[in-house]
Structures are given as structure tokens and as C-alpha cells.
Amino acid sequence: MNTHDNESDDSVDTAATSTTYASGAQPDAPGQSDGPARSVPQGAMALAAKGVLPLLLLAALLVVFARFGPIGVFQAAFPPIEELSFERIAFPEPGQVRVHMVNGGPEPVTVAQVIVDEAYWEHTVAPDRLVNRLEDIVVDIPYPWVDGDPLEITIVSSTGVTFTQEVAVATQSPRVTGSYVATFALLGAYVGIIPVFLGLLWLPFLAGVSTRWVDFFLSFTVGLLLFLGVDALEAALDLAGQVASAFQGVGLIVLGVVGTPLAIHAVTRWGRRDSPINPLGLSALIAIGIGLHNLGEGLAIGSSYAVGEVALGTSLVFGFLLHNTTEGLGIVAPLARSRPSYAKLAGLGLIAGVPTIFGTWIGGFSYSPMAGALFLAIGAGAIVQVVAVLGRSMGSHGREGLRSPLNAAGLLAGLIVMYATGLFVAA
Amino acid sequence: MGDRQDEVAGQAQAGISRRDLLRSGVAGAVGLAAGAGALAGSRPEGAEPRPSGADVMQNQGLAGTEGDVDLDVFDPSAFLKNFDFGSVSELPNGQIQREYEIIAVDREIEVAPGVHFAAWTYNGTVPGPSLRCTEGDRLKVNFTNAGSHPHTIHFHGIHASGMDGVFERVEPGERFVYEFDAAPMGFHLYHCHALPLKRHVHKGLYGAFIVDPPEGRPEANEMMMLMNGFDTNFDGDNEVYAVNTVAFHYQRHPIEIEQGELVRVYLGNMTEFDVLNSFHLHGNFFRLYRTGTDLERYEWTDTVMLCQGERAVLEFTYDFPGKFMFHAHQSEFAELGWMGIFDVKPQTVV
Numbered sequence: 001m002n003t004h005d006n007e008s009d010d011s012v013d014t015a016a017t018s019t020t021y022a023s024g025a026q027p028d029a030p031g032q033s034d035g036p037a038r039s040v041p042q043g044a045m046a047l048a049a050k051g052v053l054p055l056l057l058l059a060a061l062l063v064v065f066a067r068f069g070p071i072g073v074f075q076a077a078f079p080p081i082e083e084l085s086f087e088r089i090a091f092p093e094p095g096q097v098r099v100h101m102v103n104g105g106p107e108p109v110t111v112a113q114v115i116v117d118e119a120y121w122e123h124t125v126a127p128d129r130l131v132n133r134l135e136d137i138v139v140d141i142p143y144p145w146v147d148g149d150p151l152e153i154t155i156v157s158s159t160g161v162t163f164t165q166e167v168a169v170a171t172q173s174p175r176v177t178g179s180y181v182a183t184f185a186l187l188g189a190y191v192g193i194i195p196v197f198l199g200l201l202w203l204p205f206l207a208g209v210s211t212r213w214v215d216f217f218l219s220f221t222v223g224l225l226l227f228l229g230v231d232a233l234e235a236a237l238d239l240a241g242q243v244a245s246a247f248q249g250v251g252l253i254v255l256g257v258v259g260t261p262l263a264i265h266a267v268t269r270w271g272r273r274d275s276p277i278n279p280l281g282l283s284a285l286i287a288i289g290i291g292l293h294n295l296g297e298g299l300a301i302g303s304s305y306a307v308g309e310v311a312l313g314t315s316l317v318f319g320f321l322l323h324n325t326t327e328g329l330g331i332v333a334p335l336a337r338s339r340p341s342y343a344k345l346a347g348l349g350l351i352a353g354v355p356t357i358f359g360t361w362i363g364g365f366s367y368s369p370m371a372g373a374l375f376l377a378i379g380a381g382a383i384v385q386v387v388a389v390l391g392r393s394m395g396s397h398g399r400e401g402l403r404s405p406l407n408a409a410g411l412l413a414g415l416i417v418m419y420a421t422g423l424f425v426a427a
Numbered sequence: 428m429g430d431r432q433d434e435v436a437g438q439a440q441a442g443i444s445r446r447d448l449l450r451s452g453v454a455g456a457v458g459l460a461a462g463a464g465a466l467a468g469s470r471p472e473g474a475e476p477r478p479s480g481a482d483v484m485q486n487q488g489l490a491g492t493e494g495d496v497d498l499d500v501f502d503p504s505a506f507l508k509n510f511d512f513g514s515v516s517e518l519p520n521g522q523i524q525r526e527y528e529i530i531a532v533d534r535e536i537e538v539a540p541g542v543h544f545a546a547w548t549y550n551g552t553v554p555g556p557s558l559r560c561t562e563g564d565r566l567k568v569n570f571t572n573a574g575s576h577p578h579t580i581h582f583h584g585i586h587a588s589g590m591d592g593v594f595e596r597v598e599p600g601e602r603f604v605y606e607f608d609a610a611p612m613g614f615h616l617y618h619c620h621a622l623p624l625k626r627h628v629h630k631g632l633y634g635a636f637i638v639d640p641p642e643g644r645p646e647a648n649e650m651m652m653l654m655n656g657f658d659t660n661f662d663g664d665n666e667v668y669a670v671n672t673v674a675f676h677y678q679r680h681p682i683e684i685e686q687g688e689l690v691r692v693y694l695g696n697m698t699e700f701d702v703l704n705s706f707h708l709h710g711n712f713f714r715l716y717r718t719g720t721d722l723e724r725y726e727w728t729d730t731v732m733l734c735q736g737e738r739a740v741l742e743f744t745y746d747f748p749g750k751f752m753f754h755a756h757q758s759e760f761a762e763l764g765w766m767g768i769f770d771v772k773p774q775t776v777v
Contacts (some may be wrong), residue, residue: 100430115666119490119762120539129541156666158541160659197440 009192044191060096067223082109082157085244086165089153089369090173099139099153100368103131104244110158111399116143117152134246143171147255174305174364191301191324192294192356196398197349199328202266205318214336215394219407221330222390223414224259228327229383235300236376242369249373256377264288279343282334282393287351289386290327293379294352296372298359303367305360312396327352327415334393490762491675494540501536501552504680507650508691510637511556522608524565527558529599531574531619531632537763538657538667539674546631547574547619548609553636553672554653554697555617562612562638568605572597579626581620582636585610585737592622611641613720614693614738619713629658629755635738638724639691647691647742648684654696654704654733654755654765665700667764668755674764677753681770686748692717694731695738704765705732706741707756713743729730730756748773 083105089096097116103109109131114123124142132139145151147170154164174180206217236256240249268277268285277285331348340348362371395401402411495702498504513525531547536546536553560566572578576599581592586607589595597603621633635651655672656665667674684690692713698704707730714724715731719740731739739746754766 058511110541113492113539115763118759120492120764122489122491124493156542156659158543160538160542160544160666162660162662162666214644342725 004305011362016226037216040262050139050362051141055127064409073314082161082361083157083245084109084111084155084163085242086153086158086163087136087244087370088366089151089165089167091170092173092175094172095142097141097143097145097151097153099141099155100136101131101139101155102136102244102247103126103133104246105254106133106246109161111137111155112158113156114139114141115154115156115162137344141271147171156206163427174202176365180364184305184364186358187301187305189353189359192298192359193349193353195324196290196328196331196353196376199325199330200332200345200349202329203332203340206332209336211387213401214333216410217329217333217336218390218394219402220417221333221413222387222402223325223411223416224413224418225286225289225383225387225390226411227418228290228416229387232293232296232376232380235296236373236380239369239376240372243373243374244370247370249370250306252370252374253377253380256374257381257384258380260292261388264331264382264385277305277389279334279338280340282389283331283340283348284351286334286386287331287380288401289382290352291355292375295355295359296376296379297368298356298361299363300359300370301377302363303357303358303363303372305364315350326414326421334390340356432754434499435709469616490766491678492764492770494542494614495679496537496540496673496676499674503669504672504682506554506557506671507652507677507682509557510559510649510651511589512559522563522565523561524567525560525609526567526569527643528569528571529555529580530571531578533574536631536672538659538669538672539719542659542667542674544631544657544659544667547576547578547627548631549634550581553630553631554655557637557651557770558617559637559639560609561643562641562774564609564610566605566607566609570597570603571603572599572603575599576627576651578619578632579621579622580605580617582607582617583615584638589772591615591620591720596621612638612722613718614638614695614717614740616695616736616738618697619763623661627636628697629656633697635671635693635695637719644691645689646742647689649691649693650682651693653707654694654698654706656698656704656760657698658700662701665763666699667696668760670763670767674754675766677767681750681768683770683772684745685772686745686774689742689744692741692743693702694733694741696733696735698735701760703732703757705712705730705756707741708745708753709750709751710740711745711751715739716742724769732756744767745771747771 010031018058042297084104087100090097090100096189113132116346121141121143123139125188126138126140128137139155141153149170151167151170152164154162156162168253179231206214208216233253236253237250240253243249243252252339264285268281282361331352332345335345335411391402394407395403400407402408441561458766495714512525513527515528516524518524528550532548532551534546534548534551535543536548539543542587544554558568568580568582570580577596579592579595580598580603582590582605584607584742587652590605590607592605593661594663595603615636619627619635621627633653633655635653652670653668654668656669657672658664659666669676692706694706696704707728712729713728714754717725717739723743733739733740748771752766753769754761
């Protein structure tokens with residue numbers, strides 16, 4: 001018996017229990033005995049062959065299946081399952097409607113006619129009426145839409161299947177002009193940068209309180225981030241329902257939520273190894289997380305503005321300012337015992353705030369549910385990472401972390417404050 | 428117009444929870460910006476509420492469909508003037524007998540350019556052939572069901588119970604002969620009466636059945652117009668409306684008539700899912716003969732509405748040449764396909 005050969009393949013448990021294998025309970029053990037005789041390159045090639053074999057068999061199966069297989073079983077005489085998804089309905093100018101669509105279904109779809117508000121309407125389809133799986137089309141409709149009115153667009157396929165989307169308020173779509181770029185930048189500044197900078201002004205206050213209370217505010221930050229993370233995730237899942245099914249909205253979100261923290265982790269660990277993260281690094285991480293979240297926020301704001309769904313209400317800005325100012329507090333909480341330069345502080349504020357502006361630009365000028373879901377998921381994933389790092393740093397150096405009653409209260413307070421200020425935004 | 432994607436699609440443009448709320452705040456931000464004068468003329472061009480279009484009337488497009496149906500398969504212009512008088516023979520008692528062959532077949536038809544509908548048809552078309560005879564004729568209708576479901580032919584008119592096409596279901600592959608005397612004179616219908624009735628009718632099993640008065644009607648340019656609709660996505664609502672099946676056909680191919688010529692339209696309503704359908708004639712009035720059972724005009728009007736299964740004979744003469752529209756006076760039906768044009772040619776010889 002040569003149980004030691006297995007050690008490289010198996011986990012450490014193998015070594016611990018090798019005595020049981022020695023009793024002869026491992027049937028394939030004799031076959032392993034010639035293992036050491038193989039040269040290393042041969043072994044690697046054999047291993048590669050083992051890895052590729054299932055793929056080769058799969059390819060062969062597909063060929064056989066396609067040529068001789070019972071495909072007919074899956075091809076019924078019924079109308080095929082057709083799926084065209086609306087990505088964006090734009091109103092580039094008076095008398096013009098432009099519809100962006102994607103075929104997210106299993107079968108090609110042929111666009112036969114277009115109905116606007118229960119009237120067949122002349123139109124053009126580019127590049128082709130036949131839309132293959134995952135292909136995009138643009139439908140241009142010269143239609144005298146009425147500013148401020150709702151509009152319903154229906155695409156009728158060659159099989160009579162209809163795809164309908166209602167636009168709540170038809171309004172001219174923003175074009176990339178100086179005034180729009182400026183307006184969106186201003187919007188982003190109002191909802192992203194200004195509140196964050198206001199929040200940064202809490203730093204002198206934090207510098208004056210005891211360590212116990214600094215931890216309280218860090219816990220508060222964790223609560224705040226959790227709220228934002230869940231919020232972003234919920235919004236992403238909401239959008240996922242509108243993503244063409246072939247693009248798997250939920251899968252995209254899993255990718256964003258899991259992939260983002262892993263990516264941030266990998267990048268921040270690069271060259272740092274196991275040395276503990278410094279306060280400024282932690283603040284920067286929080287700023288990045290909040291920034292990515294704000295990107296998603298800006299995206300939603302820009303797209304809402306673009307489709308005319310921005311309701312009036314100046315008073316709501318105040319609720320909004322209140323709500324997002326806490327983000328600034330979260331960023332500076334780890335710096336309570338540091339003395340960062342003004343430039344570094346401003347840098348942190350910009351990291352967190354400026355993405356809002358980019359978000360409003362993307363959302364306002366070119367928006368799709370898919371991009372929205374992905375950006376929101378990335379924001380949620382960034383927050384997951386930030387919460388993990390914050391939690392770990394609070395638990396280090398003999399501190400109690402979130403287990404202490406005061407810190408638990410801080411976390412809860414963070415959630416409650418976000419909820420309460422959110423009520424003002426909702427008003 | 429109900430649709431599969433209504434629910435999902437309704438909010439696709441920007442339906443996001445907290446962001447729903449944020450967006451309300453955004454307007455405030457804009458307002459604030461304007462108030463602060465931070466951006467000169469901060470409301471960007473195009474964001475002002477204004478009527479879209481007043482200045483661009485020339486490029487707003489037209490209601491209608493793109494392209495055309497395959498007219499080699501079914502040409503509504505030909506159907507319009509096509510009446511099936513049957514094969515005529517004289518019975519020993521001197522009565523005229525007309526024999527018709529009707530076969531029910533499943534067939535995909537084109538109800539609007541590029542839009543196909545899995546129909547059930549009489550003789551391969553929707554509507555089925557316009558059967559025509561004279562009051563008192565002996566009618567013999569040889570019906571074969573080559574479809575996939577049981578069907579019948581239920582004729583409107585006066586006849587024996589066993590010839591009513593209701594209880595004698597004709598199974599796929601079977602035959603049935605309907606025999607009765609044509610009565611009363613007028614414009615009637617025939618349609619399948621197998622259950623479920625709604626499905627068998629909206630799938631396309633119907634046609635016109637004209638019983639001419641023994642003395643005939645005045646010489647005229649006659650045409651058949653059966654108003655119908657198609658629920659292509661099976662949501663219980665029609666996506667396509669038309670006369671004689673094809674949306675906007677007579678708009679794409681106007682019906683040519685002559686100035687001063689007597690035109691007679693046999694107008695029937697076989698629209699499923701809607702209580703009523705209607706006909707409105709532009710630039711003219713018509714004499715209305717309800718059900719065509721009386722030679723006295725019922726009304727002089729330019730609009731008539733008909734319940735499902737109701738029909739009327741319309742007679743009119745155009746005084747002016749040019750193009751005149753005719754359409755359902757339900758705007759929705761009109762813009763979903765039930766719209767056509769009479770092209771009145773100037774009288775050449777006076």
C-alpha cells in the first residue's frame with residue numbers, strides 16, 4: 001500500500017486517516033503504485049487529456065445529436081416561443097420615436113408590424129426585420145407623439161405574437177449637448193458630491209470623541225452600508241426582470257455581487273500581503289464602495305430624467321441631502337484617529353461622489369435594463385466587500401467589533417437613520 | 428390590445444425602488460439649480476413642455492402597415508367582386524338547383540403584411556366564398572371537413588332543423604350535404620356552429636350568403652365587404668381589423684369605381700370579441716337596406732353600425748371624382764386596419 005502517493009491529491013484529512021486505508025479499505029490503491037514511475041511532463045499531459053476528454057465526448061454528442069438526434073421531438077408545430085425585449089424607447093425629436101430591442105429568446109423573431117397607441121404605423125427596422133437570437137434592432141417610427149402623454153408601442157411578429165411597452169411620459173430624449181452634459185453633472189453633484197462632502201465635515205467631531213464612540217460610528221457606517229447594499233440589490237433584481245432572458249439578469253447580478261468584492265479584495269491585497277489595512281486605506285475602500293453604489297444611483301437618476309419620469313418637488317431635495325450626507329460620515333469614520341490632509345479628504349469625497357455624475361450621463365444618454373442591473377450589482381458587491389473589511393478591522397486589536405452592545409446599537413442606528421431619512425425622499 | 432408583456436414591460440424604463448424616490452428629488456435638484464441660477468437657462472432645450480410636431484407635420488408618418496401581403500395567395504380586391512353562384516341545374520319540377528362544394532381546411536393566412544394567423548377556413552380563404560343564389564332556388568351544399576376539428580355550416584335563413592348546421596357535427600374526414608330552399612331574399616351569412624363557437628368563428632369559418640330577390644336588384648357595381656378581426660396573440664382581443672381579412676388592403680389598393688355609377692356594398696359583420704363594428708362613407712351618403720330583405724330603403728345615412736352577425740345592403744353613387752375613404756367609425760378599428768379608399772374615376776362619356 002502506498003498511501004503517501006495520495007497525499008498530494010487529497011486533503012490533509014487523508015494523512016490523518018491514512019491508517020484506515022492501510023487496512024486495505026481503499027480498492028484503487030494498488031493502481032496508484034505505478035504513479036511515481038511516470039515522468040512529470042507525461043503526467044501533466046495525461047492530466048490534460050483527462051480534463052479534455054469529457055469536452056471531446058460532449059462535442060461528439062452534440063454532433064451526433066444535431067445530425068441524427070431526436071431534434072424533431074423538440075420542434076412542435078406550435079408558434080415558436082418568441083421573445084423580443086425592449087431596451088430603450090427614445091424620442092430623439094418631435095415626430096420621431098426610436099425603439100431599441102433585443103431578441104433574448106431561443107428562436108429568431110421576424111418583426112412584421114408596429115402598433116403605436118392602437119394604430120398600425122409606418123416604420124423602418126434596422127438592420128433587418130429578421131432578428132436572430134441575441135441580435136439588436138432599432139425601430140424608427142415617424143409618429144407625432146405628444147409631449148407629456150403616455151405612449152404604448154407594440155411590435156407584432158410574423159406569427160402574430162405581440163411585444164408591448166408603455167412609456168409613462170413621452171418627452172424629448174436628452175442628446176449629448178453641452179447643456180445636457182452640464183445639467184446631468186449638476187444633478188450628480190447635488191445628489192452625490194455635495195451630500196458626501198457635507199458628511200466629511202463630521203471628521204473634527206469624530207476626532208474629539210472616545211474610541212468607544214468611534215467604534216459606534218463605524219458600526220453606524222456598517223448599518224448604513226448594509227442598507228445601501230440591500231437597496232442596490234433589490235433595485236438590481238427589479239431590473240433583472242426586464243433584462244432579455246438570454247442575458248440572464250439574475251446571473252449577471254450574481255456575477256456583479258460576488259465578482260466585485262473578490263476583485264476589490266484581490267486588488268487591495270496586491271503587494272500588501274497580510275499587513276493590516278491602514279485607516280486611510282479603509283476609508284478609500286468605503287469611498288470606492290459608496291462610489292460604485294452612487295454610480296448605480298446616478299444611472300437611475302439619469303434614466304428617469306431621460307424618460308421624463310422626474311416628478312416635481314423641491315422639498316424632496318432636502319430629504320435626499322439628509323439621506324446621502326450619512327455616506328460622508330461613513331467615509332471619515334475610520335479616520336477619527338488620523339490626521340488626513342485636506343487634499344486626501346477631498347479625494348475621498350470625489351471617489352464617492354463623482355461616479356454619480358458618470359452614472360447620470362450613462363443613464364441619461366444610453367440606458368438599458370441590463371447595464372442598470374449590472375452596475376447596481378457591482379455597487380452592491382462593492383458594499384459587501386466594504387462591510388467585510390470594516391467588520392474585520394473593528395474586530396482587530398482586541399476590540400469587540402459588532403458584538404458589543406454599543407456597536408450593535410450603532411449598526412441598528414445606521415439602518416434606522418437610513419430608513420428615516422429615506423422617508424423624506426419618499427415623501 | 429392586451430399583450431403578454433404588459434406587466435413586465437410597463438415599468439421597464441426606470442422602475443427602481445429607492446431610485447423611484449430619488450428621481451423625485453432630482454427634479455428638486457433641477458429646480459434648485461434653476462433657482463440658484465447655477466446654470467444659465469438650466470432647463471435644457473427639449474425639456475420644455477411643448478406640443479411636439481406642430482413644426483414637423485411633414486415627417487410624422489402615416490397610420491398603416493409596412494409592405495403588402497402575398498396577393499397570389501389571397502387577393503381581397505378579387506374577393507370583393509367574386510360571387511359563387513354554384514353549379515346550376517334544373518330539377519324535374521322546374522326549380523333551379525345550385526350545388527356548392529365547401530371544404531373546411533386548416534390554413535395559415537396573412538392578415539396583415541408579414542403577420543400570419545393559423546386559421547380554419549372554408550375553401551382555403553377567410554372569409555369563405557360568397558355564396559349567391561336567388562330566392563326559391565334549391566341549394567345543395569356538399570360539405571367536407573378536411574380540418575382537424577369537428578365543424579358544421581350553419582346557414583342563416585329559413586330551413587328545416589336538420590339543415591341548420593348545429594347538431595350535426597361533421598367530424599374531420601366526414602361529409603355532410605345541406606339541402607334547402609333559399610329563403611328569404613336578403614343578405615345572410617353562413618358560419619361554423621361547432622363548439623366552442625367563439626373559437627370556430629374567430630378562427631375564420633364564416634362567409635356571405637346572398638339570396639337575390641326573384642326580380643333582382645337594379646344593375647350596380649356590387650362588392651362584398653365582410654368586416655372581421657383577428658386575435659393574433661390569443662389574448663381575447665383583436666390585433667387586426669379589416670374588411671375581407673387583410674388590414675388596410677383597400678387603402679393600399681383603392682377600389683376603383685366610376686363617377687355616377689351605382690355601387691352596391693354587401694356589408695356584414697363577423698368581428699369576434701367586439702360587440703359592434705361600423706362603416707362610414709366619406710363624401711357621400713348611402714341608402715341603407717337592413718339585412719337586404721326589403722327593397723324599400725331603411726335610411727339615408729353615411730354611417731351604420733352592425734352587431735356581430737348583422738348585415739346590410741348599401742347603395743350609393745358618387746357625384747364627385749377623387750379619393751374617398753371608408754372605414755369603421757371606431758377610430759381604433761380604423762387604425763388597426765379597417766380602413767379603405769374608393770378611387771372615384773371621372774365619368775368618361777356623358
